[in-house]
Amino acid sequence: MNTTTLIRQLSSYRPSLDRDSLLKLSRRILGALGAPLLGLAMFLLLWQLAAARIDTSLGSFPGPMDVAGQAANLYQEHRAERERAVVFMERQEQRIQARLAQDPDWEPVRRGYTGPPTFFDQIGTSLLTVLAGFALASVIAIPLGIVMGLSRFASNAINPLVQIFKPVSPLAWLPIVTLVVAAVYVSDDPMFSRSFVVSMITVMLCCIWPTLINTSVGVTTVSQDLNNVSRVLRLGWFTHVRRIVLPSAIPMMFTGLRVSLGIAWMVLIAAEMLAQNPGLGKFVWDEFQNGSSDSLSRIMVAVLAIGLIGFLLDRIMLIIQRRVDWQKGAVS
Numbered sequence: 332m333n334t335t336t337l338i339r340q341l342s343s344y345r346p347s348l349d350r351d352s353l354l355k356l357s358r359r360i361l362g363a364l365g366a367p368l369l370g371l372a373m374f375l376l377l378w379q380l381a382a383a384r385i386d387t388s389l390g391s392f393p394g395p396m397d398v399a400g401q402a403a404n405l406y407q408e409h410r411a412e413r414e415r416a417v418v419f420m421e422r423q424e425q426r427i428q429a430r431l432a433q434d435p436d437w438e439p440v441r442r443g444y445t446g447p448p449t450f451f452d453q454i455g456t457s458l459l460t461v462l463a464g465f466a467l468a469s470v471i472a473i474p475l476g477i478v479m480g481l482s483r484f485a486s487n488a489i490n491p492l493v494q495i496f497k498p499v500s501p502l503a504w505l506p507i508v509t510l511v512v513a514a515v516y517v518s519d520d521p522m523f524s525r526s527f528v529v530s531m532i533t534v535m536l537c538c539i540w541p542t543l544i545n546t547s548v549g550v551t552t553v554s555q556d557l558n559n560v561s562r563v564l565r566l567g568w569f570t571h572v573r574r575i576v577l578p579s580a581i582p583m584m585f586t587g588l589r590v591s592l593g594i595a596w597m598v599l600i601a602a603e604m605l606a607q608n609p610g611l612g613k614f615v616w617d618e619f620q621n622g623s624s625d626s627l628s629r630i631m632v633a634v635l636a637i638g639l640i641g642f643l644l645d646r647i648m649l650i651i652q653r654r655v656d657w658q659k660g661a662v663s
Contacts, residue, residue, distance in 0.1 A: 393628040398635065401628035409449040416444040448609050454636065457599060457610030460527060464534030465595045469588065471535075472542035476587075477572060479543070480550020480580070497540040501533050501598045505605050508532050526608040533602040538595035545587025549580030585652040589645055596641045611637060 375395050385392035393401070427439040448456070479486040512529050553576055561571045577584075603612025615633050618626040 387627065389622055389627050390624045393631055397628045398631045401625060402632045404625075405450040405629065405632060409451045412446055412449045415446060419444045419446075450614060450632075453610050453614045454640070456527075456608065457603065457612070458640070460530050460603070460608060460610055461534055461592075461595050461599045464531040464599070465538060465592050467531065468535040468539035468591060468595070469542055472539045472587075472591070473546050473584065476543045476546025476584075477550055477576060477580075479547040481572075481576070486547065493540060493543060496536075497544075499537075501537050501601050502605070504533050504536050505529070505602060508536070509606065524608070526603075526606045529606040530599060530602040530608040530610070533606070534595045534598050537598040538591040541590035541594065542584070542587040545583045545590070546580060549583025549587075550576055552583070553579040581652070581656045585648065585656065589648045589652075592644055592648055593641060596637070596644060600637060 379394045382392040382394040382397075423441065427441070430437055431439065475489065479489055509529050512525055512532065516525060516528055557575050557579060561575050566574065599610070600612040600615065602608070603610040604616045607613055607616075611633055615630055618629045618633070
């Protein structure tokens with residue numbers, strides 16, 4: 332039984348004097364929550380024991396309490412930076428109002444706060460980058476996968492390219508993307524920074540393939556009975572895709588989307604390190620280059636944040652799938 336099912340049962344549970352029911356519920360709680368908590372406790376214990384025996388050039392390897400302390404420090408740094416931003420904006424507004432009082436015809440120029448990004452700002456940048464690259468990959472992969480699934484000729488033409496480019500590492504794509512973006516993305520006032528565009532395109536190139544392949548496979552597995560009904564009703568191509576193909580291919584399509592999003596999140600960290608996009612990858616690289624006694628703890632905070640965010644992104648995709656998939660029982 333998964334945790335979601337257990338929570339639903341607990342919410343609908345009404346106390347009774349039935350001892351057997353109470354025992355069964357207690358076993359279910361221990362089975363659903365006890366094992367994960369035990370696994371987490373064992374991991375923390377092994378981490379602490381291993382950390383006490385590892386010495387690096389930056390000092391002892393941080394244990395769980397050291398990492399928790401640095402997480403609190405990063406949060407306090409974020410709050411302090413936000414407070415400085417508020418003070419800056421208030422002081423700027425006061426100066427503008429004072430100047431306008433002396434010269435009503437003066438055109439004020441308001442400037443944004445230019446302090447360094449905090450850890451939480453960098454999380455936001457990474458999320459924006461990965462979602463932009465993932466969305467771009469999905470917009471390309473889903474229609475192309477539908478065409479491949481419906482046309483054997485298109486599948487035979489595109490599949491060799493998929494097999495060639497699918498294994499290519501982001502470290503191989505990044506120099507090419509950097510040079511192309513530098514040559515093409517030229518503007519005196521760009522909407523997005525060049526490092527953001529480089530990271531986004533690199534993510535897109537690496538995460539497009541699972542969605543493309545799974546969408547194509549999902550389309551090819553549409554029931555022949557449904558295809559026959561479509562022919563009998565003489566549905567047009569777009570109507571056939573919308574009414575028959577997409578509802579049937581959604582489970583496989585979302586499997587590809589979930590895999591693609593996971594790959595996108597992994598690729599992003601490496602891309603940000605090299606492209607210097609101000610996200611979590613750059614945070615990890617800067618802390619490594621900094622070499623202070625707190626660097627390892629701060630890197631471990633970033634590692635745990637990356638893992639937790641990746642897990643949450645996958646859960647969000649699963650929730651979306653459950654909302655749109657007509658085969659509710661097939662989603663796991």
